[in-house]
Amino acid sequence: MKQFTSVKDVTDLRAFVNEAIRLKADPFAFQQVGKNKTLGLIFLNPSLRTRLSTQKAAANLGMNVMTMNIDKEGWALEIKDDVLMNGTTVEHIKDAAAVIGTYCNIVGLRSFPGLKNKTADYDEEILRKFIHYCKVPFISLESATLHPLQSFADLITIEEHRKSKKPKVVLTWAPHIKPLPQAVANSFAEWMSCTDVDLTITHPIGYELDRKYCGKATVLYDQDEALKKADFVYVKNWSSYTDYGKILSDGQGWMMTNKKLELTNKAKVMHCLPVRRGLELSYEVLDGPDSLIL
Amino acid sequence: MKQFTSVKDVTDLRAFVNEAIRLKADPFAFQQVGKNKTLGLIFLNPSLRTRLSTQKAAANLGMNVMTMNIDKEGWALEIKDDVLMNGTTVEHIKDAAAVIGTYCNIVGLRSFPGLKNKTADYDEEILRKFIHYCKVPFISLESATLHPLQSFADLITIEEHRKSKKPKVVLTWAPHIKPLPQAVANSFAEWMSCTDVDLTITHPIGYELDRKYCGKATVLYDQDEALKKADFVYVKNWSSYTDYGKILSDGQGWMMTNKKLELTNKAKVMHCLPVRRGLELSYEVLDGPDSLIL
Amino acid sequence: MKQFTSVKDVTDLRAFVNEAIRLKADPFAFQQVGKNKTLGLIFLNPSLRTRLSTQKAAANLGMNVMTMNIDKEGWALEIKDDVLMNGTTVEHIKDAAAVIGTYCNIVGLRSFPGLKNKTADYDEEILRKFIHYCKVPFISLESATLHPLQSFADLITIEEHRKSKKPKVVLTWAPHIKPLPQAVANSFAEWMSCTDVDLTITHPIGYELDRKYCGKATVLYDQDEALKKADFVYVKNWSSYTDYGKILSDGQGWMMTNKKLELTNKAKVMHCLPVRRGLELSYEVLDGPDSLIL
Numbered sequence: 001m002k003q004f005t006s007v008k009d010v011t012d013l014r015a016f017v018n019e020a021i022r023l024k025a026d027p028f029a030f031q032q033v034g035k036n037k038t039l040g041l042i043f044l045n046p047s048l049r050t051r052l053s054t055q056k057a058a059a060n061l062g063m064n065v066m067t068m069n070i071d072k073e074g075w076a077l078e079i080k081d082d083v084l085m086n087g088t089t090v091e092h093i094k095d096a097a098a099v100i101g102t103y104c105n106i107v108g109l110r111s112f113p114g115l116k117n118k119t120a121d122y123d124e125e126i127l128r129k130f131i132h133y134c135k136v137p138f139i140s141l142e143s144a145t146l147h148p149l150q151s152f153a154d155l156i157t158i159e160e161h162r163k164s165k166k167p168k169v170v171l172t173w174a175p176h177i178k179p180l181p182q183a184v185a186n187s188f189a190e191w192m193s194c195t196d197v198d199l200t201i202t203h204p205i206g207y208e209l210d211r212k213y214c215g216k217a218t219v220l221y222d223q224d225e226a227l228k229k230a231d232f233v234y235v236k237n238w239s240s241y242t243d244y245g246k247i248l249s250d251g252q253g254w255m256m257t258n259k260k261l262e263l264t265n266k267a268k269v270m271h272c273l274p275v276r277r278g279l280e281l282s283y284e285v286l287d288g289p290d291s292l293i294l
Numbered sequence: 295m296k297q298f299t300s301v302k303d304v305t306d307l308r309a310f311v312n313e314a315i316r317l318k319a320d321p322f323a324f325q326q327v328g329k330n331k332t333l334g335l336i337f338l339n340p341s342l343r344t345r346l347s348t349q350k351a352a353a354n355l356g357m358n359v360m361t362m363n364i365d366k367e368g369w370a371l372e373i374k375d376d377v378l379m380n381g382t383t384v385e386h387i388k389d390a391a392a393v394i395g396t397y398c399n400i401v402g403l404r405s406f407p408g409l410k411n412k413t414a415d416y417d418e419e420i421l422r423k424f425i426h427y428c429k430v431p432f433i434s435l436e437s438a439t440l441h442p443l444q445s446f447a448d449l450i451t452i453e454e455h456r457k458s459k460k461p462k463v464v465l466t467w468a469p470h471i472k473p474l475p476q477a478v479a480n481s482f483a484e485w486m487s488c489t490d491v492d493l494t495i496t497h498p499i500g501y502e503l504d505r506k507y508c509g510k511a512t513v514l515y516d517q518d519e520a521l522k523k524a525d526f527v528y529v530k531n532w533s534s535y536t537d538y539g540k541i542l543s544d545g546q547g548w549m550m551t552n553k554k555l556e557l558t559n560k561a562k563v564m565h566c567l568p569v570r571r572g573l574e575l576s577y578e579v580l581d582g583p584d585s586l587i588l
Numbered sequence: 589m590k591q592f593t594s595v596k597d598v599t600d601l602r603a604f605v606n607e608a609i610r611l612k613a614d615p616f617a618f619q620q621v622g623k624n625k626t627l628g629l630i631f632l633n634p635s636l637r638t639r640l641s642t643q644k645a646a647a648n649l650g651m652n653v654m655t656m657n658i659d660k661e662g663w664a665l666e667i668k669d670d671v672l673m674n675g676t677t678v679e680h681i682k683d684a685a686a687v688i689g690t691y692c693n694i695v696g697l698r699s700f701p702g703l704k705n706k707t708a709d710y711d712e713e714i715l716r717k718f719i720h721y722c723k724v725p726f727i728s729l730e731s732a733t734l735h736p737l738q739s740f741a742d743l744i745t746i747e748e749h750r751k752s753k754k755p756k757v758v759l760t761w762a763p764h765i766k767p768l769p770q771a772v773a774n775s776f777a778e779w780m781s782c783t784d785v786d787l788t789i790t791h792p793i794g795y796e797l798d799r800k801y802c803g804k805a806t807v808l809y810d811q812d813e814a815l816k817k818a819d820f821v822y823v824k825n826w827s828s829y830t831d832y833g834k835i836l837s838d839g840q841g842w843m844m845t846n847k848k849l850e851l852t853n854k855a856k857v858m859h860c861l862p863v864r865r866g867l868e869l870s871y872e873v874l875d876g877p878d879s880l881i882l
Contacts, residue, residue, distance in 0.1 A: 028330050036616050038644055048368035048390060052360055052397045056332055059358040064647040066640055069367060073657060074636035075862045084866035086765050091862030095874075096636060098882050099861065103640045177380050273393065274369050274385030278378035286389075294392050322624050342662035342684060346654055346691045350626055353652040363661060471674050567687065568663050568679030572672035580683075588686050 003131055005140040006148055007191045013155075020156050027060045034063030040104035041067045041141065044077075044126075045112040049273060050141045050149060054108060066104070070096070079125055093126065094133045101134035113144035113181050115245030121145065122210070145210075147183045150272050151191035157292055158197070158232055161268050166196050167231035168265070172223055173203030174280035175251025176237035184272050185238045186213040193217060202226035206240050206248040223254060230264040235271045235281055256281040258288065268292050297425055299434040300442055301485045307449075314450050321354045328357030334398035335361045335435065338371075338420075339406040343567060344435045344443060348402060360398070364390065373419055387420065388427045395428035407438035407475050409539030415439065416504070439504075441477045444566050445485035451586055452491070452526055455562050460490050461525035462559070466517055467497030468574035469545025470531035478566050479532045480507040487511060496520035500534050500542040517548060524558040529565045529575055550575040552582065562586045591719055593728040594736055595779045608744050615648045622651030628692035629655045629729065632665075632714075633700040637861060638729045638737060642696060654692070658684070667713055681714065682721045689722035701732035701769050703833030709733065710798070733798075735771045738860050739779035745880055746785070746820055749856050754784050755819035756853070760811055761791030762868035763839025764825035772860050773826045774801040781805060790814035794828050794836040811842060818852040823859045823869055844869040846876065856880050 003009055010016050023029065039058045041051065051067065058065045068074060077096055078089035085092065100107055109130050113121035121144040131138045140148055158169065169192055171185060185201075186209055192199045193215025200218045201209065208219065220226040227233065235256045240246045255278075261267060269285055271293050277283055286293060297303055304310050317323065333352045335345065345361065352359045362368060371390055372383035379386065394401055403424050407415035415438040425432045434442055452463065463486055465479060479495075480503055486493045487509025494512045495503065502513065514520040521527065529550045534540045549572075555561060563579055565587050571577055580587060591597055598604050611617065627646045629639065639655065646653045656662060665684055666677035673680065688695055697718050701709035709732040719726045728736055746757065757780055759773060773789075774797055780787045781803025788806045789797065796807065808814040815821065823844045828834045843866075849855060857873055859881050865871055874881060 036648075038647065040640065043367070046366075046368050048362070048364070048385070049393055051367065052334070052362065052394065055360050056358075056397045059332065060330075064644075066643050068636070068640065070636065072366075072634075072660075073631070073639065074634050078865070082866070082871055085864040086867050090864070091636070092865050095861055095863060095865075095881070099637055100640065102882065103644045273389055275389060276379040276384070277372070277386050277389075278376070279380050283376055293389070294396065337661070340660075340662050342656070342658070342679070343687055345661065346628065346656065346688065349654050350652075350691045353626065354624075366660075567683055569683060570673040570678070571666070571680050571683075572670070573674050577670055587683070588690065 001137070003138040004148055005127060005131070005138070005143065006146050006187075007151070007194050009148075013194055016152075017156055017159055020152070021159065024156075031060070031062040034058065034061035037105040038064045038066060038103065040100050040107045041065065042100060042107065042109045043067070043069045043141070044071055045110050047110050047141065050110065054139075054141065054149070079129065093129050097130045097133035098135070101136045104136055106137045106139060107134050108139040108141045109143075110141035111143055113183070115179055115181065115239060118241070118244040142183055144181065145183055146187040146190070147272070148187055148191075150184055151187040154188060154234070154270060154272070155191050155195060157270065158195075161292065162231070164231065166198055168229055169197045169199050169232045169234065170226050170230040170267070171199065171201045171234045171236065172226065172256065173207050173251075173254060174235045174237045174256060175249075175254050176247075176276060176280060179239035179245050179247050180237050182209060182238040182241055185209055185236050188234055188236070189213045189215070189217060200226045200230070204249045204251070204254065206243060207238065208242060209238070210241055224260070224263055227260060227263040227267075230267040233261070233264060233267045233269050235269065237280055255279065256285050258282065258284050261285065261290065266290065295431070297432040298442055299421060299425070299432070299437065300440050300481075301445070301488050303442075307488055310446075311450055311453055314446070315453065318450075325354070325356040328352065328355035331399040332358045332360060332397065334394050334401045335359060336394065336401065336403045337361070337363045337435070338365055339404050341404050341435065344404065348433075348435065348443070373423065387423050391424045391427035392429070395430045398430055400431045400433060401428050402433040402435045403437075404435035405437055407477070409473055409475065409533060412535070412538040436477055438475065439477055440481040440484070441566070442481055442485075444478055445481040448482060448528070448564060448566070449485050449489060451564065452489075455586060456525070458525065460492055462523055463491045463493050463526045463528065464520050464524040464561070465493065465495045465528045465530065466520065466550065467501050467545070467548060468529045468531045468550060469543075469548050470541075470570060470574060473533035473539050473541050474531050476503060476532040476535055479503055479530050482528055482530070483507045483509070483511060494520045494524070498543045498545070498548065500537060501532065502536060503532070504535055518554070518557055521554055521557040521561070524561040527555070527558060527561045527563050529563065531574055549573065550579050552576065552578050555579065555584065560584065589725070591726040592736055593715060593719070593726070593731065594734050594775075595739070595782050597736075601782055605744055605747055608740070609747065612744075619648070619650040622646065622649035625693040626652045626654060626691065628688050628695045629653065630688065630695065630697045631655070631657045631729070632659055633698050635698050635729065638698065642727075642729065642737070667717065681717045685718045685721035686723070689724045692724055694725045694727060695722050696727040696729045697731075698729035699731055701771070703767055703769065703827060706829070706832040730771055732769065733771055734775040734778070735860070736775055736779075738772055739775040742776060742822070742858060742860070743779050743783060745858065746783075749880060750819070752819065754786055756817055757785045757787050757820045757822065758814050758818040758855070759787065759789045759822045759824065760814065760844065761795050761839075761842060762823045762825045762844060763842050764835075764864060764868060767827035767833050767835050768825050770797060770826040770829055773797055773824050776822055776824070777801045777803070777805060788814045788818070792837045792839070792842065794831060795826065796830060797826070798829055812848070812851055815848055815851040815855070818855040821849070821852060821855045821857050823857065825868055843867065844873050846870065846872050849873065849878065854878065
């Protein structure tokens, strides 16, 4: 695999998941694989789980890891081609990525969307250019539109907890005070659409995700209806895709509570974290017996 | 030992110190101990000595280290329970600590006091919650009220330089322009109170430390009187505990100088660093033959 | 070698370059050399290439690396001697360097000039004091006036691409919108002056470098004249040394283009990066077949 940016980069998803589950049981089985190999982790945005878990995984494989908050510890990046760089950007992405590629055997990059310009964000310009110029195998640590490591981990969690052959999985929008990317929701929808589950997506009117990630998912504006008989409930806020980057609703009534979970088939509850407690989900759900958030 | 937050977490202090002294003489004796173990160092505040020395110690033990400035590289933490998180905090400490605990075998945390609310600071809410939720062995890298790694190192230094069975140790307040935590002073008093030394604490009126850390220490407002026949002089500023977090005095006359040291029994001089030169101690003392600051 | 701050620290430059070329071909040949050794990399300013390449090199030698952005993760440093530290600086360089030296076997430091006070910058006060107080072998990761690691890498590149015994090397000033240090230019001139090349330096009037770095170099104000028959063209902006730290010219006509390269002997083009594309060099040059920037 030369790049991991989407479920589309995975040739055999079932084998991929099974291998991950085996590796979880024996995390030090491949300590020689990474000998003399260097992983570069480049962050344009904050990261806790992705940062630490990827470092830990690399250490388990015997790799050397170099982590860099490139905008703070290095130089502000220019993304556009053929511009006269007489402004605030100090280094072109083509030069930075190429240099990083010469020092690393694998590179990971986190780059959030600006949420101002849909076309630019969904074009994944930063991701594409970084991959193109670094010239080494690449892992997305969350891009403008997708978060494949998160969704891969979510799929493993569902595999480990599924009780039926084709569980009902509900992705439900939740309230938030800030406009968030659609990346986790897009990615979750995309991965679930490639898996043997019955996927329902529910959100207020105006929060429709880009259809290309949603496969055959049922989309409902009625959260209660959507939650019925759910086996897994994945809670996540995202800003509007159609009215791009906007918050259209205060989300009154959309917070996940124990009351709402009564509608489900004793569903397990998931969230990618960080979570705004008392806003996206109630404390009782997050700390309850059906929470899989950790 | 499941946690190291205070001298109270040490079962046998003498054995603990002796083991440290042996390890200093042979720092690579236990390089296999840390194999496949990960230490997470989480900083909410700046750190130089604690940061580097802990990393170095972990490397000597063969551990993998992951260092994170969580507020800058991750997310702003919510500490209070059961609040609606619709403000500036992005992640609850219970979620962040729990996640970090899953990636690490040991976790260290640095968390300074706010110096606004005595009850909150002395309740050590951040420390307690982090320990509770991370669920792995924990090391304090300085908390709101104590700095045990510093005091442990100070005790080792005193052991290495003591000339009598029960040396006189003086903890003296020093001037500063900013309100500083009481943590180093509290901790030094606490550790010295568990050791076979004669401890005197001296400071201007109003700078009394919380008595619970001071054991049988003599407290004097007259620095000259306190310094008489001292074998060790530990210099440190702290803000008022009673008039909490305040600077009550410009400290005129409290700076440690060679002149003052003439009152002592050729005392060795200590300071935890960073030190404001020319304000807390004179250059001549810091750079003199009796300085043990390095 | 106890310190690497300038070409003057290199005893036998030819042997030094040859050893580097051999090591490039077999980067893991000395993995035991660094066992149980710690390299501390201390940054007062941003760094991408120097940061990552030095980390990588240390990993190849089996060393433990501790990287620290000291002003952000530690404390603001006081540089002046014998001052009363009652201002914004928290720790004296003599204490910080000394402490870092006790944790590390080798220390590297990056410290840019202020570009306000020529005497202070060219006195290299920070560098000198850090070396003096850390008391361990020292590597400059770019100081106020020199960038020896960069120039050493540049020399290796020239060695690898030279076609004649004594190639013509041209260091040419380029336009920029911010006042930059003279360090890379000084250092390049200094290293080239110790090598068997024919060095020409070209820049607008007023951008003369400190002669002490320039050896027997020819200095021309006419860039076209300078470029004639060049085998290597090294492009770099710097601010004025005589009218210290100032930008004297908008540099109209000084950007390196393919048109200008026609004057040369099919010259290879170099730049230390980061580069302002479209300002210092044209995209066509940077991305062209004669670019050695990577």
